[in-house]
Amino acid sequence: MDPYQLKKLNAERRARRAAVLVTDLGDGRDRLVCEGDAVAGELGTAIAEAFRTGASGVVEAEGRSFFLNAHLPQPRLVVIGAVHISQALAPMAQVAGYPLEIIDPRTAFATPERFPDVALHAEWPEDALKVHPLDSYTALAALTHDPKIDDFALKAALEAGCFYVGALGSRKTHAKRVERLMAMGVPAERIDTIFSPIGIDIGAASPAEIAVAVLAQVIRAFRSRDTARQPKGQAA
Amino acid sequence: MENAAHLDESRDPLLIAEEWMKSGRDVAIATVVETWGSAPRPTGSCLVIDSDGNFQGSVSGGCVEGAVIAEAADVIESGKPRMLEFGVADETAWRVGLSCGGRIRVYVERLG
Numbered sequence: 001m002d003p004y005q006l007k008k009l010n011a012e013r014r015a016r017r018a019a020v021l022v023t024d025l026g027d028g029r030d031r032l033v034c035e036g037d038a039v040a041g042e043l044g045t046a047i048a049e050a051f052r053t054g055a056s057g058v059v060e061a062e063g064r065s066f067f068l069n070a071h072l073p074q075p076r077l078v079v080i081g082a083v084h085i086s087q088a089l090a091p092m093a094q095v096a097g098y099p100l101e102i103i104d105p106r107t108a109f110a111t112p113e114r115f116p117d118v119a120l121h122a123e124w125p126e127d128a129l130k131v132h133p134l135d136s137y138t139a140l141a142a143l144t145h146d147p148k149i150d151d152f153a154l155k156a157a158l159e160a161g162c163f164y165v166g167a168l169g170s171r172k173t174h175a176k177r178v179e180r181l182m183a184m185g186v187p188a189e190r191i192d193t194i195f196s197p198i199g200i201d202i203g204a205a206s207p208a209e210i211a212v213a214v215l216a217q218v219i220r221a222f223r224s225r226d227t228a229r230q231p232k233g234q235a236a
Numbered sequence: 237m238e239n240a241a242h243l244d245e246s247r248d249p250l251l252i253a254e255e256w257m258k259s260g261r262d263v264a265i266a267t268v269v270e271t272w273g274s275a276p277r278p279t280g281s282c283l284v285i286d287s288d289g290n291f292q293g294s295v296s297g298g299c300v301e302g303a304v305i306a307e308a309a310d311v312i313e314s315g316k317p318r319m320l321e322f323g324v325a326d327e328t329a330w331r332v333g334l335s336c337g338g339r340i341r342v343y344v345e346r347l348g
Binding site: 001002003006007009010013014016023025028055056057058067069070071074 | 243251254278280317319348
């Protein structure tokens with residue numbers, strides 16, 4: 001392996017950006033392809049698939065044999081609100097492979113007793129997100145209903161290009177939220193990407209069922225995300 | 237609480253490979269490139285080895301690491317990458333113990 005490619009790969013991984021290391025198994029040469037880099041032909045198609053699925057493997061392309069090692073950042077889920085739904089969502093998300101963090105400044109809600117074994121930040125999103133920034137491999141679910149807590153986080157998630165942004169609330173609640181986000185200067189086309197009412201439609205009624213619906217929506221968003229575009233989180 | 241969303245600096249084989257290289261050690265990287273059946277570690281898993289036989293990471297559940305480390309010494313010496321195959325049908329595999337029923341191919345290359 002070329003030491004320069006290894007350094008570059010590790011830098012991308014540290015920055016939580018996806019990369020595919022392509023090794024020509026015939027001559028041992030390798031090169032790193034970063035997300036958004038254009039690669040033509042059969043190999044390009046296979047690389048795009050590796051970015052989408054995160055699966056590594058050997059591919060035959062242009063009469064040669066290549067090993068594609070897909071290095072995708074671990075997707076994570078940030079939940080705003082240490083509420084009943086979050087209590088059910090926390091263990092489910094961990095099991096599904098989406099490490100979860102909860103942010104809620106209300107110390108009566110954000111207690112270790114209610115959330116054992118969860119990364120819990122009893123702080124305002126304004127402060128917590130400074131220390132734990134959002135990125136394009138992060139999903140954000142705003143579950144408090146409280147504009148004072150949810151709105152800043154939603155704006156931050158849309159700006160960071162989170163692969164999923166969802167917000168709890170009825171259509172009426174969401175309509176008001178849209179107005180507030182517009183007033184905060186968030187472009188309408190970004191606001192349109194918020195999933196609200198939150199969760200896929202499975203007729204969920206209990207907090208735990210809503211958690212299932214949210215987690216399913218997060219997984220679908222991750223597995224169907226558009227990897228051809230440059231991650232939105234990378235500001236020019 | 238430890239956040240699994242971030243790299244484990246002390247155990248991540250590719251970060252360790254870079255560290256070892258910076259400190260002037262000769263390093264080989266072994267990567268699982270194909271698996272069939274019940275392989276213990278998924279495709280893409282890495283083991284890094286230095287010329288003294290120190291290693292970090294894994295390409296199996298400890299079954300074939302010994303054989304890979306021995307091959308890595310030759311790869312570091314020659315600089316020529318090598319493809320290794322282990323499986324139940326393979327006598328070497330029986331000897332080194334990949335008896336879980338799976339087969340794996342491991343690509344071993346020198347860093348630099």
